[in-house]
Amino acid sequence: MVKKNRMINALLELGKKIQDRHPLLEATIHRTSFHNPWFEKSNYWKALDALAESMLTREELTKWCDTYQFPVPGEHGKTVGLIFAGNIPLVGFHDFVTVYLSGHAAEIKLSSKDPYVFPAILALLSEQDSDVEHRIKIVEKLENHEGVIATGSNNTNRYFEKYFESYPALLRKNRTSVAVLDGSESADDLNGLAHDIFDYFGLGCRNVTKLYVPEGYDFDPLIQAMNPFAASMNNIKYKNNYDYNLSIELLNRSDIISTEFVLLKHVPEELFSPVGMIFYEAYDSVSQLHTALVQLREQLQTVVGKYPVAGVSHSGFGETQRPGLFDYPDGEDIGHFLFDLSCKTVS
Structure with a gap:
């Protein structure tokens, strides 16, 4: 004691x-x-x-x-x-x-x-x-x-x-985090999501690198919420990554949503977006999306939004970079690991 x-x-x-x-x-x-x-x-x-x-x-x-x-x-x-x-x-x-x-x-x-x-x-x-x-x-x-x-x-x-x-x-x-949106998110939700995406320049496994959105989703409110992070371009490393990715997408004539500080690209098959870019994918059914994300759980650190995924940590908007002691990376219980270790004998 x-x-x-x-x-x-x-x-x-x-x-x-x-x-x-x-x-x-x-x-x-x-x-x-x-x-x-x-x-x-x-x-x-x-x-x-x-x-x-x-x-x-x-x-x-x-x-x-x-x-x-x-x-x-x-x-x-x-x-x-x-x-x-x-x-x-x-x-x-x-x-x-x-x-x-x-x-x-x-x-x-x-x-x-x-x-x-x-x-x-x-x-x-x-x-x-x-x-x-x-x-x-x-x-x-x-x-x-x-x-x-x-x-x-x-x-x-x-x-x-x-x-x-x-x-x-x-x-x-390697793991990353995703967000599931349905279009009913409040301004506070989207402001929190902007932090989940941009805090630490998006380099953490708890940063959101992919968005799942309904068909016909309006990105304008989210882009507005992300605008305060335009200051990310003041960091030369972030700016170099953004400029490089923009040049590649322009050369490839990709269909992207472009702002002055971040690119949004429809990429169904990838979770890990590069610095300065966010991938997104449209879904038809939340239940079908849940099934798909369960299959990807070994690559996911946490899922942000209103729709928890079985077997994956769940975070509210704006909470991904504030884990507590019980929020274990990869879902592996460190406490049990350390307790079991204390019971082992050394040969």
Whole structure:
């Protein structure tokens, strides 16, 4: 109980330091914005604020620990290797928090795209919980792990499967998110959907990359809701992607809906749209669409809108980038994985 309270209080204090814009976080975010132009400072703070508000609350942290009876006794603690992806800011934070609260130790391989802020977070946590320095290590290569949680592309995952084949592991592949619309969405719904599409320049697996719309759908209200994100073109990387995709579609004389900052293209067979573009597909029947999406569930992170899909996480408009501790990537229950790991013996 003492250990659990210490960890929860340390995370709550981290949440306060995020809200207060702690100077160490300010400095490392500033450095990151030059290191990786995709990670603009405003976006990084947006990610941190979402973590503080959705994960770092006493209710959420306590409920998660109590659900799995964490932390485990010291004699049952293992070392979990974590490999962070680098597509959006702090995308591996959820994995870290769950391992930290479980009582296990961690070896963490950071993404080269996001190497500065997470060490600052550990430094701030260690001010409240000195055990962090001994239990959580940032490494160049995983060497002393007894279990693994790793996120990467489909190609990287094949390497992970081979390399970690003798360890208990949660290995994640490429996924994306979609939205199902019926034309009755309110202005607030569409404003939320615009965030689901554009936050972090659409680079996350929880970003919507494809829209399912009824025949004859009027895109004008959605485009109007997306207009505030025209500022995405101020980011040179986003602008280069948009310009490249526009030139390709013009050369191919594709039938697209073109704005000055995003392209909408009818592509029935694809889920993953490139940066600066959104795919869409018309449907005749919601029930038939549901059946089709169930078949695609291994590629989906979450479905946005009023129509849940069996076997896939469901999000309301504007909620995709604010997951809580129980919103597990790929639907894999990390708590059960970590509990089972504590029960295993090491040969």
